Amino acid sequence: xxxxxxxLVDDHPMLRKGVAQLISLEDNLDVVAEASSGxxxxxxxxxxxxxxxxxxxxxxxxSGIDTLIALKRAEVSAKVIIFSVSDNKTDVVxxxxxxxxxxxxxxxxxxxxxxxxxxxxxxxLVLSEPLAQIVARSLQSGNDANPIDKLTQREFEILRSIAxxxxxxxxxxxxxxxxxxxxVHVKNMLRKLGLKTRVEAAVWAVERNISH
Numbered sequence: 724x725x726x727x728x729x730x731l732v733d734d735h736p737m738l739r740k741g742v743a744q745l746i747s748l749e750d751n752l753d754v755v756a757e758a759s760s761g762x763x764x765x766x767x768x769x770x771x772x773x774x775x776x777x778x779x780x781x782x783x784x785x786s787g788i789d790t791l792i793a794l795k796r797a798e799v800s801a802k803v804i805i806f807s808v809s810d811n812k813t814d815v816v817x818x819x820x821x822x823x824x825x826x827x828x829x830x831x832x833x834x835x836x837x838x839x840x841x842x843x844x845x846x847x848l849v850l851s852e853p854l855a856q857i858v859a860r861s862l863q864s865g866n867d868a869n870p871i872d873k874l875t876q877r878e879f880e881i882l883r884s885i886a887x888x889x890x891x892x893x894x895x896x897x898x899x900x901x902x903x904x905x906x907v908h909v910k911n912m913l914r915k916l917g918l919k920t921r922v923e924a925a926v927w928a929v930e931r932n933i934s935h
Contacts, residue, residue, distance in 0.1 A: 726753040727844050730771060732764040732790070733757075733779040733806070738829070742777065742806075745833050752840065761785025765793055773801050775844055778823075780807035780814060788817055788876060795822045802843045811932055812857045813871050815850075817879065819858065820872070825849035870916050871933070878912040881905060885921055886928035 729746060731739045731754055743754045755771045758764040762785055768776060776794070780787035791803055804825040805818040815826050825843045827836060828851040839849040850858060874882065877898070884894045891909070895902045909921065918924050 726751055727774040728753050728755045728771065729840070730754070730756045730758060730764065730767055730773045730776045730801075732759075732761070732776060732782075732787075734759050734782045735779075742836075745836070746840075749837060752837075761787070761790030761793070764790055765797070768794060768799050768801060769797070772799075775802040775804065775840060777804050777806045777840070780805050780809055780818070786880075788821055791818065791821050791823055792876065804840070804843055804849065810851075810853060810857070813879075813931070813933055815854050815857055816872065817876070819848075821876065826854055827851050828853070871931075873915045874912060875908075878908050878915070881908050882912055882916075882924060882928050883933055885909070886925045886933055888925070 729752060731742055733739045733742075736759070739757045739759075743757065746752045746754050755773060756767045758767050761782060764776065764778065778787050778790060782790075785793070787805055787807070791805070794801070794803060802824040803822070804827055805814075805823045806827050806829060807814065808829045809815075810828060818826050825839060825848060827839055827849065831839070831851050835851070839851075843849045871879065880898065881894055884897065889897070891902050891905045895905045898905070909924075913919065913921075913924060916924065916927065918927060
């Protein structure tokens with residue numbers, strides 16, 4: 724029997740080892756590589772051409788969302804499941820918006836994790852049980868009720884950074900863009916959210932638990 728191949732991407736070695744050990748007990752699944760960063764994940768995906776990638780959301784360097792976007796741009800055939808501690812609605816909706824094939828919480832029961840991996844491999848969109856209602860409510864509310872959906876990924880990143888107290892200069896350095904480009908993104912982001920100042924944006928983001 725051909726085994727489905729997986730790559731695990733997480734910057735916590737202990738978690739990777741635990742998940743790899745769990746998956747090794749399954750006759751139909753095989754972890755072919757582990758990555759500790761988004762950059763490494765992209766390189767290993769090109770090398771191994773896995774069937775599925777289990778991808779951490781919050782990593783140092785390239786974030787899970789940025790890694791997801793890069794993988795989709797590279798037109799990899801692998802299914803990509805975000806694996807995170809965050810049940811924040813924005814995180815879940817953003818992941819699905821950018822092409823994730825599922826979003827699972829790290830506190831999932833082992834049996835549920837294996838079940839969802841197998842379902843994703845067969846083409847289903849998979850979500851941890853608590854997240855199904857979050858996604859349903861988001862779809863029902865529509866874009867008008869959720870202005871975050873109007874933001875580009877870059878604008879969203881900058882909003883998070885502003886909420887974290889970072890200046891334009893720090894944000895520019897962190898994202899590898901010019902300070903002028905940051906200012907343009909901030910202006911567009913404020914307009915889309917109906918806000919006037921960076922301080923308003925920071926408060927707005929913190930109130931909605933968007934600052935990480």
